[in-house]
Amino acid sequence: MSKLRVAVLGARGRIGAEAVRAVEAAEDLELVAALGRGDGLETLVEAGAEVAVELTEPASVMENLEFCVRHGIHGVVGTTGWTDERLARLGGWLDASPTTGVLIAPNFSIGAVLTMRFARQAARFFESVEVIELHHPKKVDAPSGTAARTAQLIAEARREAGCAPQPDATTTALDGARGADVDGVPVHSVRLRGLLAHQEVLLGGEGETLTIRHDSTHHSSFMPGILLGVRRVVTTPGLTFGLEHFLDLD
Ligand SMILES: NC(=O)C1=CN([C@@H]2O[C@H](COP(=O)(O)OP(=O)(O)OC[C@H]3O[C@@H](n4cnc5c(N)ncnc54)[C@H](OP(=O)(O)O)[C@@H]3O)[C@@H](O)[C@H]2O)C=CC1
Numbered sequence: 001m002s003k004l005r006v007a008v009l010g011a012r013g014r015i016g017a018e019a020v021r022a023v024e025a026a027e028d029l030e031l032v033a034a035l036g037r038g039d040g041l042e043t044l045v046e047a048g049a050e051v052a053v054e055l056t057e058p059a060s061v062m063e064n065l066e067f068c069v070r071h072g073i074h075g076v077v078g079t080t081g082w083t084d085e086r087l088a089r090l091g092g093w094l095d096a097s098p099t100t101g102v103l104i105a106p107n108f109s110i111g112a113v114l115t116m117r118f119a120r121q122a123a124r125f126f127e128s129v130e131v132i133e134l135h136h137p138k139k140v141d142a143p144s145g146t147a148a149r150t151a152q153l154i155a156e157a158r159r160e161a162g163c164a165p166q167p168d169a170t171t172t173a174l175d176g177a178r179g180a181d182v183d184g185v186p187v188h189s190v191r192l193r194g195l196l197a198h199q200e201v202l203l204g205g206e207g208e209t210l211t212i213r214h215d216s217t218h219h220s221s222f223m224p225g226i227l228l229g230v231r232r233v234v235t236t237p238g239l240t241f242g243l244e245h246f247l248d249l250d
């Protein structure tokens, strides 16, 4: 069987370099291009890439994906910065290229995907829910894409269950003291040397609390998810948001 032809964008970055190694080590995949900033996207076409793994930065991801989708190259995207407006633009490009698939995964690690799932399940049973994400100090965006998605899932679950707003008597606060408000869920961002990617979901009810914590201690935690995404996206046209859709969790 012929190998799937894969390119990595952001190949010299922290996760991109790890992804290059993971694709090279996979027997069913062939790394045909490894692009860094300033490298021409035409290389993807010249190299015959079938899937592009996009691991760059929020300022670059849209231009890269527009090119890929226009050329029928499937995308596996870990880059953050997704808004409704960006998703709608991507949806428009995919409508014009109906056989092309794009997976956007706020987090490729199984533990983080399960954290989001468990947080969504638990959210309606507790009066209070807050999210704390903790990352390495070179991270450029806050809150993390994972924390933003976790908060959205929590908020959706609470809306569906008809939960009351969270109790919070704060009337005066320094800017940022109560975190960012993501769909009504406070999200706090820590940047600390020595950390990689970590998240806690704190849930509180009368006389009890529940903490769901996940730690990625190495970029290798993201690789099985990326490889799964690469293998599955080629037969999944359109937009898939979240690796859970490829994990048969139910
Ligand atoms: N979904 C997930 O599971 C994960 C997602 N991420 C996300 O992935 C992204 C990258 O993270 P990280 O590796 O830590 O960041 P880095 O800054 O280490 O890597 C990004 C790389 O992309 C390069 N780059 C920027 N623009 C382009 C472009 N147009 N074409 C090609 N390369 C480009 C940068 O070049 P230069 O060095 O010149 O700036 C850099 O080498 C972030 O959005 C992060 O949040 C990270 C880990 C897991």
Ligand SMILES: O=C(O)C1=N[C@H](C(=O)O)C[C@H](O)C1
Residues within 6 Å of the ligand: 080, 106, 107, 108, 135, 139, 143, 144, 145, 146, 147, 196, 197, 198
């Ligand atoms: O920048 C990172 O490192 C990470 N980014 C993603 C995010 O913003 O959620 C995924 C993971 O947390 C690592």
